[in-house]
Amino acid sequence: MGSILIQTKEITKKFGDFIANDKINIAVEEGEIRAIIGENGAGKSTLMNMLYGILKPTSGEIIYKGKPVSFESPRDAIELGIGMVHQHFKLSPSLSIYENIVLGSETIKKIKFGKKSFGGVLIDRKKEMAEIQDLVDKFNFNLDITAKVRDISIGAKQRVEILKMLYRNVNLLILDEPTAVLIPSEVDDLIQRMQDLKKAGKTIIIITHKLNEVKMCADNITVIRGGKVIGTVHNDDNTTDSDLAEMMVGRPVLLRVKKSGKMPGEKIVYSVSGLSANDFEGKKILNNISFNIHENEIIGIAGVEGNGQTDLMLALSGLLDISEGKVTLNDEDITGLWPDELRRYKIGIVPEDRYKQGLCLGLPVSWNLIAGIHGSSPFCVHGIMQKASMQENKQKLVKDFDIRLGSDDPAVGSLSGGNAQKVIIAREFSKHPQLLLVSQPTRGVDIGAIEFIHNEILRMRDKGAAVLIFSSELSEVVGLSDRVYVMYKGEFVGVFNSSEVSFNELGLYMSGVKRMTREEIFTNG
Amino acid sequence: MAKDKTNLNGIKRFISFGNIIIPLLLAFIIGSIFSILSRCNPFTLYGYIIKRAFFSVGGILNTLGYATPIIMTGIATAFSIKAGIFNMGIEGQVFVGAFASALAGYMIKGLPAFIHIPLCLLIGAVCGALYALVPGLLKAKLRINEVVTTVMMNSIATQVTGFLTQSYLGTGDAYAHTEFILESARLTKIISKYRCTTAIFIALVIWLIIYFVLKKTKFGYEIECIGRQWEFSDSVGMRVSRKVIIIFVLGGLIAGIAGATEIMGVNYNFVNTFSANPGIGWDGFYACILSASNPVGILIYSIVFGALRYGALAAQTWLGVPLDLINVIKSTLVLFSAIKLCSVYSEQIKSFFSRKKATKVAKQLQEE
Structure with missing residues (x-):
């Protein structure tokens, strides 16, 4: 050294x-x-x-x-x-890889007049491309430098970010x-x-x-x-x-989730069959999705981000129109209901982006803890909000879910990631849901709170709820769930028993290398 | 530590207080410049306006008369701005409401006053609401920016009502107006020669209802959430698109009533200039912006604007100061409030105070 x-x-x-x-x-x-x-x-x-x-x-x-x-x-x-690659890439999708790399320090073609040369205004693409190809070869980066950044995988984008730094020596x-x-x-x-x-x-x-x-x-x-x-x-x-x-x-923690011995029941609580949905422009973003969740069961959805998990979550929570298919809860048709109607069926929803969809940052904790049930007694009587029961509810949930507030009733925006997430968990879990739709439950949450949230989810499962979990943390999806589905380009491409599957196997399905046929998914699932 | 906190709160209060006072000062300074240009001592002018507007029964009644529609348009604007919707179309909705009630006031004949008056108000309100429904639907269903649509629809409302008054519905007089409304459709004046009518009570009742709705009800809670974060509101089941339409319609409803009371209480017929320039819809908008949508603030600013409207009119007659001077003051007031100078320089103000404190402590130490 x-x-x-x-x-x-x-x-x-x-x-x-x-x-x-x-x-x-x-x-x-x-x-x-x-x-x-x-x-x-x-x-x-x-x-x-x-x-x-x-x-x-x-x-x-x-x-x-x-x-x-x-x-x-x-x-x-x-x-x-000194160079840094950020967690969120700073690339221009419409430019090619090498253009992104040289952006801001382009090589300028010299103009020659006789023996003198002048700095011109034109970019010397050939020289740039040669230099970058050298770099790519030298470090085995395995990239086609003329490909557009919008077409390449996330892993490749990251390599581009690293190359950007290497190019600057x-x-x-x-x-x-x-x-x-x-x-x-x-x-x-x-x-x-x-x-x-x-x-x-x-x-x-x-x-x-x-x-x-x-x-x-x-x-x-x-x-x-x-x-x-x-x-x-x-x-x-x-x-x-x-x-x-x-x-x-600062204290010993459990790294693995400890599941109870309780097995999933026979009764189907939540059933989705043949669900499809289109985006605003009419393009199909979800294609023929079917699955069942039994009581005492957790289903995980694995996949590289951007393969339709977000859309599926939106469709199931009533925020995206379902074009085909049927959703039932305890044999009752709940297809295409509004989010407030779904909540009346005792469905707990933990949305993907907690600071956009889950919480209202400027409002106090007590207000956030009743959102979604704010129209029902005891918080609202004859259309008038009951401040006292809102406070009571807050005190109870803060205690039950160990939410740490700096002051009596601060704005949610001032809480740490873990505590903010606990506010959502407390709101959605405290109404004894029969079905939980949970997306990214522990993103940006500290280890202590992760442990707590995982235990809460498992507790709901053991109490008989059906749970659907989306997470970009593969270990979380596999660790918590009983069965795991893999999503790729808006479709299910595989289903596995969580205790038997390896991460590498899942990775092959997530990246689209392998896929099961529809019949295989049906019989395995 | 506790002492530090009170000090910080003090500075915060100083900053928010400054945000109100400094624009006022600057607006009046700029107003003074123009006042001097029109050969009038600014202090005489301001003194005169205040005296005329507030120091006699007639003055107060006139001020309140001018403030009445502004209270309504102000609270209508606040209602939508709280929900994060920039409904700039209140002026147009006022025009539609006023026009409709002016027609109902002379076309429907033979009704007693206790039916005719509510009927005219209702027709004005419904027409205002329907006119607001259009941008509401466009925003909720097709996601078209409401600022663009409402501003355009203001022009449509003023031009179309003006055209109709000049052509089909005019009386053929030298100036374009519709026929006078019947006695049975006229609102009673509190004292016959002053502007204030029973409409002030309608305005206050509307103000009270909206205040209550915003502060206490489920709908108020939802408006607060939607205004801050509509994605959140949608995801917890508030059906934002539907609420957007309701908010537009309610705003138009109140604006329609404001227009109707102006016709039924003051003008008795529809002339294209009844709302003055800038119109009562815009004065309500200013009052709402200046008070950051606070209902109490809207009430206060409405009365201030009413006083300015009346005082300026009096000043034009008696001091020869052009009416537009008051618009200069009003516009600069809005402009400087938008800047929020004290918030921009909040860091500097804080460090100024802490430096002052530090020198004080140093001095004390020296003395000891």
Whole structure:
């Protein structure tokens, strides 16, 4: 290992009174893969944004290659050789891969007049393409550089983002939650690419909260909790997942969901048959979807994001018109009902985007806790809202679901991700639903709250509810569910018993490599 | 710590107070410039307006008379703005309501007043509501931006009513107007020579109802949610598209009543200029924007605008100051309120206060 490449000294960042980073000291060696792990809101991203020049530290300093540096913007950081790939890609879909890579630092064709040459205005595409092809070959990136970004897979988009940084000759690459959007085989590929980059002498910092991936790729692991460094450990056989999780949370946690021995019942609670739906322009986005959920059963829907899970959730919760097919609850036809009518059938709905659909950020917790049932007694009598019972309801649910509020009845927008999600869970689970439609229950939620939410979902199952879960976390879908369906391009392409299927097998179906026939799905499901 | 918090609250209050006071000051300063240009001492002008508008029974009744329709249009606007809908079409709905009630006022004959008056009001209200239904349907069903449609429909309403008054329904007089409404359709004046009529009670009742609906009812709760986040509201089952239509229709209903009372209480016939320029729909819109849709604020601003309308008219007659000066003041007021200077510079204000505090502490330490 080489000398220390980048180091922070007592670096602190405050947002108002809130201390996001508290006197953080880390040192990363040249040619190292360093993982920074911590829960959501622990301060990982704040720290990285300071290294990349997006945020300015309140105090403390950054030392890069032995010299103190300060950045006005990411441009300064890139010039010094520090690059960052964000969780959400910043690419232009209508441009080709190589155009995206050179965007902002295009090679300009020189115009020659006799012996003199002038900087012109035309872009030297040939030279650019050759340079980028070299890069792609050098690191085995496996990309067709003339393809349009809108046509390529998410894994490929991520490689483009990394190439963007390599093209600008960075030595230090910061990856912010790089695996959040990838399917298992893409994750393996990414880890391989990281090893290649390491061999080529690049230094990598990876931010994540997925412990198994950290174990696979990192040399050293730094744990951050509450804006402070808890410790840095060398990644060897002596460090276990549960040790790391305990460092992250500050107490021992269960990493695997513990299912009770209770088996799914015989009675079909929820049945969807032949469901199809079109988008606003009339294009088919859901195609012939059929499944049944029995009592005491959890069905999981796996799939790469953007393959129709969002639309299916919308259709089932009454927000997208169903063009064909039938939905029944306890043999009663509930096809095409409005969301408020569905709620009257005791269906609990936890929507995908909790800050858009699940909660009204500007309104207090007590208001949010009655949304959807706000028209019924005791919260509303003869059309008039009953403030007292709203408060009573809030107090009860806050206690039952361990929601932590800063003050008596704050706006939901001021709560952390986990507590905000608990508000939705409390609202939807407390009315004893017979069916739960749950989408992304733990996205952006800290580990402690994840454990709580998983247990609540399992508790509802054991009480007899039928549950449908959508999640982009494969481990969550498989871990919680009894059976798992795989969705690809708006259709079901496979169904598995959750306790028997491997992640790699699921990955093949998720990426469309393998698929079952309709009959196979029907007989297996 | 607790002390720090009260200090912070104090600064916050200072900022929101400044947001109201500074635009007022700036508007009156700019008004003063124009007042000086028209050779009138601004203090004389403002003093005169205040004196005329508030310091006699007749003045107060005239002010309230001018404020009456603005209260209604203001609360109608607030109703939709609270739900996040920019219904800019109140002016057009006022015109339609006024026109319809003017026709009903002379065409329907032989009814006693206690039937004729409510009937005319109802016809005005329904026509206003129907006119508002169009942009409501366009927004809810086809997602067409309501600002565009409502503003366009304002022009249609003013032009078509004007055309009809000049052509088919006119009287052939030198100025275009419809026939005078019958005695049985006229609202009673509180004191015969002043502008204020029983319509003020209608306005106050409407104001009270809307205030209650917004603050206390399920519908008010839903409006609050829809205005903040319609996706959320849809997903928890508030049927936003349907509510959008209802909100448009109710706004048009109130606007229609506002137009009808102007005809039935003040004008007695429809002339194309009854609403003045800017119209009562726009004054209501300003009152709503200035008070951030707060019902009490709307009531206060309506009365202020009523006073300005009446005072300016008096000032034009007695001081020779052009009426448009008042529009300058009103427009600059809206403009500067929109900027919210104190919020823009809130950081600077905060640091100014904390620096002042720091020097104070330092001084104390020195003395010790």
